[in-house]
Amino acid sequence: MSTEVVQQYETAKADSNWGLLSWFASVDHKRIGLLYMLLAVFFLVIGGVEALLIRVQLAVPNNTFLSPQFFNQLFTMHGTTMVFLVGMPVFTGFANYLIPLMIGAKDVAFPRLNAMSFWMLPFGAVLLYWSFLTGSAPDAGWFSYAPLSTKPYSSLPGVDYWIISLAVMGIGSVAGAINIAATVICCRAPGMSLQRVPLFVWIMLMQAILILITIPPLNSALAMLLIDRWLGAAFFEPARGGSALLWQHFFWMFGHPEVYVFALPAFAMVSEVIPVFSRKPIYGYAFVAGSSSVIVLLSYGVWAHHMFAVGLGMGANIFFAAATLLIAIPTGIKIFNWTATLWGGSIRCTTAMLFAIAFLVQFVVGGLTGIMFATVPIDWQLTDTYFVVAHFHYVLIGGIVFALFAATYYWFPKITGKMLDERLGKIQFWLWVIGFNGTFGVQHFLGFMGMPRRVYTYADHPGWATLNAISSVSAFFMAAGTLVLVWNVISSLLRGSTAGANPWDAFTLEWFTTSPPPVENFESLPEIKSRRPVWDANHPEQADWKTSTTPADNGHRPDKAKTSAWAFVVSEAIFFILLLVAYVVFNARVEDASGPTSETALNVLRTGIFSVFLLSSSVSFWLAERHLSRGDTTGFRKYLAMTILLGVVFLVGQAIEYNELIQDGVTINRNLFASTFFTVTGFHGLHVTGGLVALSIMLLMARKGYLTPKRSKVFGAIGVYWHFVDVVWIAVFTIIYLGFLQ
């Protein structure tokens, strides 16, 4: 049994100078967390300004303040910014900052990977905003529906910037999610069983898993769109046999779970704030944790409710409607849990608590309009009107942003050591409540009246001008509220009252250390025997473990290299599954038999033989691993070299095949068979190449004698990946070469 829990090889070195430059090189999870949050705030302001411009344009009928093109660019950039540069980073930031503190760890599992994940973001952001300088920012909406986003309809490079920056940020998010998951699973302090982690930690673990499985559909769609635009394929061009609907399927397979990627952290935050300010433990911990886990599963099965209007067929519509109603149940249960926590608690109406309560109310409104949309005929009536805009802003702002404000007021003292001013906080709260409901409440009515979304202006229909004016004016209340917050932050930093370690008499471990926490996070930890260790330490006579037991920690912590390898493999598997789905979709059709097909173009026997090489490399890898664990380094090196060689032979075979196909005029833009074939096998080839690079580095390390059996854990992790690449090939071979499913 190992109690070796908080092992961190690469713990952040104490940066002795806190100068500006040290932030760029920092791998401390707290600094990186803060960087994430600051980036999010910066883009919240940018995206907010874009929104205000949109609202100014819509304030009066027949306005000409903005040109139609610029209007399109603004709502596209607004949506993209808010989703990818505000929503994603801000929650990753909170998770980064808080999770190691809450589980009693010194840092995240992979501090360097963490820094890399962060720096992908500004890189992607610059790419996205660079497009403005080229004079053509993306303007096809945040979901870039095909065929509008394909070359014939968007020939300027805006969409290209959009694709690349999203791909870059997506990779960063996946890396970040792997890190969070590995941290929670592998780095908990002794006593902190998974059933005892704060709800924030558990729900953020679920969110990390959701990110892992929800970004790959987006990435595969982006890859295909890019191939369409740059290499002349036609995945999403109906005019050339492609399917614009496929884009919608892939996009919403990402897009719907993505809304839960935002909703889960909001749940996580209020699940910490509400109990502390009600001075009692959360009502039904297991319910909240369990229903959040179930959401991960269910959220993956309802994407087509965004597509009720495209004609999927009655059967599909009904099932997706039912599934959508189903997913409202776990969310509804949680509303009851929070309400029941408030019930009978001694409530302290701090600003954080006010925001949390407003979250409850407004999220329910957003949820109810969501349920309305789940009923197909209502959706047909209201889709693409302002009712949709109202719905998702009630969820995203009324719910999620309000939860974020609650979190800000709650954790600011921990992060800075200073309290935020409560009076200013309440002013901000009311400005936001009025501004938000004023802006988006009236949009429900505009939607019923038929005002379409995403149109740059409107005629002077009865009532429209008044409602839109209310909406536009109210938006400025939110802006004013934000200025109050900024002022509050600055003045608190300059002359706020000192917070102390635990100003709220809160329950979880982050409040056990000083505010702000030292680089090493903790000098000591209390004994963890329940879900509220700090409460137990401060109120020993009413300690939780005396009255209710929780499953104890069995001390088992999986190896973090293997854990993260598995997480990565799951994510990659989904990427390949979707590419294969695209292959099957485009090659199962009987009607378009023009041009090469898998039967006419491929040499199954030869590729079969080369496949044997790849598959036997898995065996030789396994042998290498066995020799390594026995400490036989020569044997190990021999088999490792053999693995690499076998992999190279396979790649050579692929090169021969490609060459022959291209000689015969079968290029990626020839027809849909060729496009899907090259896409699937090409990505697989890239993965083989990546694996070979990793193996070669290992071989080099083994040569130099760096590879002790102790470091062999990393080797095991690479093994997970290598076997995975082979399994993918088996699937590719059976589907493409053997024609299974056609």
Place this chain on the structure above:
Amino acid sequence: MIWDHALWHWTSLAWLVALVWVALYLIVFRRAAVHGLRSLVLGASLMVLAFVSPIGVLADGYLFSAHMVQHLLLLLVIPMCLLLSLPKEKMAQWFENARLDRAGRMLSHPVPGWVCGVGAMWLWHVPVLCSAATQNAGIGCLRDTSFLLAGLAFWWPIFAPVQRYRLPPLSGISYLFSACIGCTLLGIYITFTTITVCPAFANPVDRLHVLTSLYDAGLTPAIDQQLGGLLMWVPPCSLYVGVIISLLCRWYSNTETVTPPESPGGYGRPFSTSAK
């Protein structure tokens, strides 16, 4: 129309199978088993339902979706009922036998069970096999038996009557989660593909003269297949989610996990001792 005499197959062999189950159960477990009898009777009645009712009759060459309901009953629901009906103490005794124990342990590994459960779904929906099993009674019987066996193997790591063969809750959850993804993919494929997954249902031989009324009710082959795909997808996943929830409950209430001896007087324990 449901009560149309032609749609019921009162002389089905399923009666026999169900009766044999109940009889065997009563003989073997006698009094030990009042508890599990309910699950067993449920399983046996579903067995009858799957073959005697219109589900079974229409599954026989008319409706792909009816076939799918039958398939799900045989592969998922009935085996689950059977496993849950086995009395625990009796089984604990049985599985002390070394041979049985070895078998039990082998099945408790997640891979074979998963492959059986998900594999059975995929394999029998390869167009050729699907048609063959529908048109040829022998192959059909083989298929139904293989569903029952595969189902038992699939549920074993979750509902084995002896605790030590069950996966730990979190592994059980990943097991079911991935199985859900497996049937989701197949479901999506069947729902949205334009090719006919089971040609036998595309042009049914109208031996019972109900085809027109089926078509009138909107169950044309295209719709039928779409419905089948969705059935393949949503009900099994809902079942898995239900079981996942029960596993989660067990996980959270499970307080008797082995505890490592915790060092006394935890407050102020230096952090560094916990590392390494």
